[in-house]
Amino acid sequence: MTDTEGHMDPSRPQDRARRVIFGSQHDRILERLQGLDPALAAHIQDFAYDTVYEQSALDLKTQELIACALLVSLGSPPELRTHLRGALNAGATEQEVRGALMMCVPYLGFPRAVAGFEALKSHLDAQETKKG
Numbered sequence: 001m002t003d004t005e006g007h008m009d010p011s012r013p014q015d016r017a018r019r020v021i022f023g024s025q026h027d028r029i030l031e032r033l034q035g036l037d038p039a040l041a042a043h044i045q046d047f048a049y050d051t052v053y054e055q056s057a058l059d060l061k062t063q064e065l066i067a068c069a070l071l072v073s074l075g076s077p078p079e080l081r082t083h084l085r086g087a088l089n090a091g092a093t094e095q096e097v098r099g100a101l102m103m104c105v106p107y108l109g110f111p112r113a114v115a116g117f118e119a120l121k122s123h124l125d126a127q128e129t130k131k132g
Contacts, residue, residue, distance in 0.1 A: 017053035017060055018045065021086030029082060060090040065100040072104045072116035080119050094124070 022029050033041035056063055064087035071080040087097050101116040 015050065017063075018049035020060060020089050021049070021053075021064060021083065023085060023089045025082070025085070061087065061092045061096075064090045065092055065096060068097065068116070069100050069104055072101060072112050073108050075112065075115065077115070077119060080116065081123060084120050084123050088123075094120075 019026055030041065030045070033044055053060065053063055058066070064083055067083040068080065068087055071083055084097060087100070088094070092100075097120060098117075101113060101120060104113040104116055
């Protein structure tokens, strides 16, 4: 997607949530979505991020913690990885993310919660590797 299409203009305030959540992976994620289907990519950007996230009464950190729990419930590892990183990018601490994942246990069961914690561990391990 190009700036001329109006979807990646960093000066647009509605791009803020998406840019915080995606962080350094922003362009890679958008390219992946574009590769799947341009219309799908536009709907995800315009509706999910640039509308729902920006118009919520919840702060971005809380939205991302909820998104993590919901994605654990759906069993969506690629999207969960994006939103675990997004929660941390939005200011959640590791303990807050762990708390959100722990809330999945009584509602979703141990297998889904374990998968969420595995995704978090994988992300944290990758961050440590980058630092070292």
